[in-house]
Amino acid sequence: MSELSRQPRILLVGPSVEVVRAAGAAGFGVWSLWDARRCPDARLAVVSERLLLADFADEAGLADATGAAAEAGLCVNPPGAVRLLADKEAVRRVGEVNGLVATGSSGAVGGARFRVDTLSVHGMHHTVGITVETPYGVLYPAPVTAGVAAALRSAVASLLDLAGYQYGPACTSVVLTARGPVTTGCRTVVAEEPVAGLVRVAAGRDVVGDAFGALAGRDVVPVRARGFAVAIAVGGLLGERVRELPYVREVVGGYAVVGAESVDLVVELAGFIRELAGSGVC
Structure with a gap:
């Protein structure tokens, strides 16, 4: 990240498109550093000021990429x-x-x-x-x-x-x-x-x-926190099914998130979802 008071740019390593957008909304120009061994989301180059590619398994190559970012004032x-x-x-x-x-x-x-x-x-x-x-x-x-x-x-x-x-x-x-x-x-x-x-x-x-x-x-x-929340791993059609349950607040990133005012209640609600997963119902 550049010096906060002067140059609002930031280096993000392996970011999602959503994270880059959040940084942009805060006023940062984003340099994204991506592992060259993986194919980046095509949108990443669009939302980033610069997209740098480096083999994360290659220490020398990774050092060169981060060095370029440091020279640009992105590292504090x-x-x-x-x-x-x-x-x-x-x-x-x-x-x-x-x-x-x-x-x-x-x-x-x-x-x-x-x-x-x-x-x-x-x-x-x-x-x-x-x-x-x-x-x-x-x-x-x-x-x-x-x-x-x-x-x-x-x-x-x-x-x-x-x-x-x-x-x-x-x-x-x-x-x-x-x-x-x-x-x-x-x-x-x-x-x-x-x-x-x-x-x-x-x-x-x-x-x-x-x-x-x-x-x-x-x-x-x-x-x-005003209460408690638990994230239960769900996948495929199960994720779509539990989305309709009244006590499921979110289904995101392969997880169903439920919330309640007490630990006991949130655990009980999580148990219902685990029973669905264990039964193979989808």
Whole structure:
């Protein structure tokens, strides 16, 4: 991303057309970097100011592409920050330096698996949402105690600080064990589905639009859930069928999203959809 106060341009890696449009609506000119091994959506070149292609498996080629973006003033994070966060082994090492439990240590298997989405502005890491994987789907907000939520936020903020990440969205995977939080991976991308849909339903917020608005200089407004939402994987004709159910709020990205005021009720509603999926009815 370019310096916020002067040049409203941003580099997005592997973005969807919808994400590029959201960035454009916030006032950014978008350079999109796409993996040359995959065929991009034809609309991506239309909505992007520039479309760069690089083989994401070729470190030298990828470095050349990101270097061109840096020369154009699109990068404000320190060199290597995004690359470090994309390296799972490096994330593990950074966690060890910070005193966190190392990835793969005893006790990690079977722990609750969380995803913490954040938005960093001027080095301040704002939590967008904490979701948790459950047997019935992805649940937001994760129904954890204030102490557990604080531990998850602290682990993620420490990781981003040590990586030198100053600006932009990130989603960090964390496993909670008896020994503490285990950071298992991080992607510097804006919250995509199903997380974006969960936040829309439970908090009434557009996390993609909010992210680019904040990066364009607008105030960061805390996201506060008014209820709970769960995303259940559906596919094919089942997705079309559940769309008609009165308690399904959205069907997007291969997920049905239901919302309710309590965890118990949202779990019950998710169970109805899982029963349909298990019965093979479509």
